[in-house]
Amino acid sequence: MGHNCVNSTPHATHECGANQAGSFFTPMKPPLSFSDQLNLMSTRGLTIDDRELALKRLSETNFYRLRGYWLTYERDGRFIPNTTFDSIWNTYALDCALRRWVWEAIAPIEIKARALFAYHMAMECGPLAHEDNRYFRSARAHSHSMESLIRERNRALRDGVPCAVHNVEKYGDLPIWAAVEIMSMGTVSQLYGNLDPAKSGVAKSIAGEFGVKPFILRSWLRHLTYIRNICGHHSRLYNRVMTTRANLLKKDSGYDSDKEFPTFLVLKRIYDRSWPERWPSMLDGLEALISAHESVSLNPMRFPLEWREVLG
Known part of the structure; x- marks a missing residue:
């Protein structure tokens, strides 16, 4: 049998994205550079006053660690108006x-x-x-x-x-x-x-x-x-x-x-x-x-x- 997404074994392949129950996962997101992570936050309405400092802090923590701290600053996938990176960082601190x-x-x-x-x-x-x-x-x-x-x-x-x-x-x-x-x-x-x-x-x-x-x-x-x-x-x-x-x-x-x-x-x-x-x-x-x-x-x-x- 050729290499395709039909697999009779109970082990799913990453390429097919299937789990053992036979359903399929969403394709994994590509990784983002620290700069791109900051750009993503900006497109969602975050105010970034000092980009260099924000990049440094992202590199020292992790996007997903900080992610938990902006839950209270977010509505429907966007930041509440006037939310700044410093607001999130102060919550983390x-x-x-x-x-x-x-x-x-x-x-x-x-x-x-x-x-x-x-x-x-x-x-x-x-x-x-x-x-x-x-x-x-x-x-x-x-x-x-x-x-x-x-x-x-x-x-x-x-x-x-x-x-x-x-x-x-x-x-x-x-x-x-x-x-x-x-x-x-x-x-x-x-x-x-x-x-x-x-x-x-x-x-x-x-x-x-x-x-x-x-x-x-x-x-x-x-x-x-x-x-x-x-x-x-x-x-x-x-x-x-x-x-x-x-x-x-x-x-x-x-x-x-x-x-x-x-x-x-x-x-x-x-x-x-x-x-x-x-x-x-x-x-x-x-x-x-x-x-x-x-x-x-x-x-x-x-x-x-x-x-x-x-x-x-």
């Missing part, structure tokens, strides 16, 4: 600053969660209780967590992480207080969320130290792990729909949404309980970085007008 602030805010929470999970699990259930599915509600979910832990342990051993090497060489395994140091935050969150309250009081003890009930802490850790990964991968936080939402306290329920402001409320509540002396200066820092980009609207993140007082 605010998002970068917010991600750094959030990343730093989550760091001590992650460390505390690891420490408390290791302490209460070990003290109540034993040094290897995290490997015993009897303490967890779903054996299947626990198995997935253990698969993740094995990968993380193997990586730590390859990298020569001292606590992993020492414990494996001496005991043949990692006690929970060492395991939490090489687990991802996702694994810690999954293990905590899967704890069976009928088999131990670990979940309640940890949640109590955060000042909330276990179902709230499960939600918060899962949400903050999601947010942490967004920040860690330099993904857009501004004007993002949160697919992993946090359960808010009853007193905060009026601010519930699938956007960013609930994340800041969760951080406030955790700091109020754990490090109340740190929060005022952190909030000052947040206000300063928002003020430095005052032309960027906070509405897409569902920040209320009185956000400073709400978070104060």
Whole structure:
């Protein structure tokens, strides 16, 4: 059979553009130079005051990275009149600053969660209780967590992480207080969320130290792990729909949404309980970085007008 677009194999060719179901894709767009990318934006109504600077910034970011930041400046495929490249760049710059602030805010929470999970699990259930599915509600979910832990342990051993090497060489395994140091935050969150309250009081003890009930802490850790990964991968936080939402306290329920402001409320509540002396200066820092980009609207993140007082 000749080389044409008839193909009886289940693998589609790029030339034919067919997928395995037999349908056809739209031909791939040709690549555009940075200059052509800027020209395209201009034809769609964007004002570019400094073309050389705009080209430099495009080359340092990526058209599709910036693309997410002009969603609020666009209507029906065209820019709202008077939208400038600087408007988009300031939105991007605010998002970068917010991600750094959030990343730093989550760091001590992650460390505390690891420490408390290791302490209460070990003290109540034993040094290897995290490997015993009897303490967890779903054996299947626990198995997935253990698969993740094995990968993380193997990586730590390859990298020569001292606590992993020492414990494996001496005991043949990692006690929970060492395991939490090489687990991802996702694994810690999954293990905590899967704890069976009928088999131990670990979940309640940890949640109590955060000042909330276990179902709230499960939600918060899962949400903050999601947010942490967004920040860690330099993904857009501004004007993002949160697919992993946090359960808010009853007193905060009026601010519930699938956007960013609930994340800041969760951080406030955790700091109020754990490090109340740190929060005022952190909030000052947040206000300063928002003020430095005052032309960027906070509405897409569902920040209320009185956000400073709400978070104060």
